Amino acid sequence: MDSTNKLKDIKEVLNYLYTEFPACFKEKDGIKPLKVGIFKDIAERIDGDERVSKTQVRQALRKYTSNWRYLESVTKNEFRIDLDGNDAEKVEEEHVEHANKALEESRAKLAKRKKAAPRNAGEKKSYKKKGTFADKNNAKGTKFTSSNTNKDKPVRRSNKVEALPSGDIKVNAEVKVKLGQALVKGTITEVNKEDIHVVLVTGMQVKTKAESLFIV
Incomplete structure (x- = not known):
């Protein structure tokens, strides 16, 4: 098949799902929770369609x-x-609780980013002014020392995650799974052995390895 017909990004793959399975996938209105294990059903339906790969479908489902x-x-x-x-x-009650928690965390992060945006913009502007002043002084041979100190720098919180011990890898155990750069x-x-x-x-539903599992 001509490579130009192959889907190139997640947005195109999502549009593909909207078109191929309109009763299931909705872009905005009418969205409903998907059946557990629906990836397997999709893989069977699209078998032989060279426009899209199973890896792309997995990525689109995650998004x-x-x-x-x-x-x-x-x-x-x-x-x-x-x-x-x-x-x-x-829909299991546990999944409802997790969905509510994920929504709360996501909205809190968005609110925090919006609140920080004006302050950061102001700090950036102030820094530029100091830089201009420094350039003028340096041009005259004056030594310039930045007024920024370590105490002025924002403290970054540690987001260290711990790998799941092999002894805790068992059915019904709650975990975090590494999917790309995210932990879900x-x-x-x-x-089943290594799977x-x-x-x-x-x-x-995903199939993964022990090294991709972390403590909740």
């Missing part, structure tokens, strides 16, 4: 299920749906 609208749908709907829009299993909470549902199956709080 779709981490969206605010999707998380809100987990808290408001009783059932999950399959690719044809039919009711599947019930989930519950182990199956341990570990985890249902994420969003309802998505």
